[in-house]
Amino acid sequence: MPESEHRMPFEGRRLLVVSTNYAPELTGPGPYAAQLAEHWARSGAETHVLTGMPHYPSWRTEAPYRGVWRADEERSGVQVHRRRHYVPPRQGVLRRGVFEASVLAHGLTAPPAQRPDAVIAQMPGLASGVIGARLARRHRVPYIPVVRNLTGVAAARSGIREAGRAAALAARVERYALGAATLVGVIHESLVPRVTAHGVDPGRIRLVPNWSRTQAPSADRAATRARLGWRDDVPVVLHSGTMGRKQGLEVLVDAARLAPDIRVVLMGDGDQRDALLARAPGLPNLDFLPPAGADEFTDILAAADVLVVTQCASVRGTGVPSKLTSYFVSGRPVVASVADGGGAAQEVQRSGAGLLVAPEDPAAVLAAVRKLFEEPAAADRLGAHGPLYVARHLSREAGLARFDALLGEVFDEAGESHRR
The missing domain is CATH 3.40.50.2000 (Glycogen Phosphorylase B;)
Known part of the structure; x- marks a missing residue:
């Protein structure tokens, strides 16, 4: 209107x-x-x-x-x-x-x-x-x-x-x-x-x-990856947003420790940032980035291979993380490590833009990431559903x-x- x-x-x-x-x-x-x-x-x-x-x-x-x-x-x-x-x-x-x-x-x-x-x-x-x-x-x-x-x-x-x-x-x-x-x-x-x-x-x-509060990505994806130092042959898993208790981001730190061939990126800030850093001393495949500005935010999201939303296993029925609307706009597939039946899980299922895995399970997250990286056509199909869902509903x-x-x-x- x-x-x-x-x-x-x-x-x-x-x-x-x-x-x-x-x-x-x-x-x-x-x-x-x-x-x-x-x-x-x-x-x-x-x-x-x-x-x-x-x-x-x-x-x-x-x-x-x-x-x-x-x-x-x-x-x-x-x-x-x-x-x-x-x-x-x-x-x-x-x-x-x-x-x-x-x-x-x-x-x-x-x-x-x-x-x-x-x-x-x-x-x-x-x-x-x-x-x-x-x-x-x-x-x-x-x-x-x-x-x-x-x-x-x-x-x-x-x-x-x-x-x-x-x-x-x-x-x-x-x-x-x-x-x-x-x-x-x-x-x-x-x-x-x-x-x-x-x-x-x-x-x-x-x-x-x-x-959706963000604009569609506009920068060249390869150029953004090169600027960030992300190699094309290494899967990049990115979480953007608040680093708090309910996000349960320890699952991604543990995933990085289990899979040195995958780069895990935590972009944002929050009261648990220092605790997460302390949990991951010396992990070369785990990056902490500051919150991105509006001019480059979705370009960075789109440069990743997989975007991840995580929640503690006990978080159920408490709404939808606002990051999901930005994830969908970026056109990249989403892996949701969240409780089944909650708002985040329902929204990912409804959009058709990602995969659901059990919360607080780093092995399940890694299995989903590897599946998407090894099947790029399938990953692109999932990712393409995100912008369509935003245009129709968000x-x-x-x-x-x-x-x-x-x-x-x-x-x-x-x-x-x-x-x-």
């Missing part, structure tokens, strides 16, 4: 998006919040964002924002209100709790002054959901949480000793945040049972999938139109309630 066709419904509206993460962060939920807010700003809405200081995925506050308590800035037509919060250098239940509490405290005590017509909040984190619910209640306006994952699920499966109590507390907070919603958006149908378990009526849930236009429909439905319902 052309942008001009859905500008008018929100002309003159004032919208508030609450998201702990926002641009200039390049991975995770931040880029989606930014593209959505910028879209609504282009559509004529006065769009405000209440967010934190850029820190993800490195979990280090970016240099320009260190020591800053509050910052109000304009980015691409959006009024961005940043509030300082604690950034834990290492993840753990207590540190994560302090992080969420600091986001919540500063967000509620210093929100934007303007009264919005609707509040949209990204979950996780917990603080964003509570802030969104409280501000919407304060102003008596519609509230829409968008569930990308649930913190209670992640805490319960983190392997941390205190996770049980943390999960119970997170579940109570999530129930509050979701229970206050006018409508609830979820990025994948695998999240619906988790949301309904918090007491949300299934009839109040709307599907708003992630869209385009930015389609994704933003779903959010427009969700917001329009909320405003229509609010109008009917007012008339009654």
Whole structure:
């Protein structure tokens, strides 16, 4: 749908998006919040964002924002209100709790002054959901949480000793945040049972999938491989994105140790990066690359032979990694080392762009990689399904139109309630 066709419904509206993460962060939920807010700003809405200081995925506050308590800035037509919060250098239940509490405290005590017509909040984190619910209640306006994952699920499966109590507390907070919603958006149908378990009526849930945020690769593949030092006769297996606990990237470190003839590349950052480095001292076939810039990101993905998404065996039904949309755009086959039946597995199966293997099994990952490298025609056929799937189901236009429909439905319902 052309942008001009859905500008008018929100002309003159004032919208508030609450998201702990926002641009200039390049991975995770931040880029989606930014593209959505910028879209609504282009559509004529006065769009405000209440967010934190850029820190993800490195979990280090970016240099320009260190020591800053509050910052109000304009980015691409959006009024961005940043509030300082604690950034834990290492993840753990207590540190994560302090992080969420600091986001919540500063967000509620210093929100934007303007009264919005609707509040949209990204979950996780917990603080964003509570802030969104409280501000919407304060102003008596519609509230829409968008569930990308649930913190209670992640805490319960983190392997941390205190996770049980943390999960119970997170579940109570999530129930509050979701229970206050006018409508609830979820990025994948695998999240619906988790949301309904918090007491949300299934009839109040709307599907708003992630869209592809990246452009198709444009550089010469051979030239990119040569620039990166990747030989044509050595399979290159690449994982891009956050290096955290739930990714379970130890499986790729162990795969590199088992297969010196395969190059494994971990591109990104996260709180587990140092632990992964410590697990792999002296492995010549394991590379750690910093996050790639937008101008070369998909070119690097397309230069690899196989792209890998990994999750711990216990991670099931917790949404879809945002990296998958970029993987599909690149045109390379995907090996998904994830729990069967989860959102990531469903999306890879639906796209037809990759193979599923058991999680936390380096031998299974290696077998799939060798199969694809030894059968290049089959690998190319799988890879070709990715861009087609994106074009049919995951385009930015389609994704933003779903959010427009969700917001329009909320405003229509609010109008009917007012008339009654």
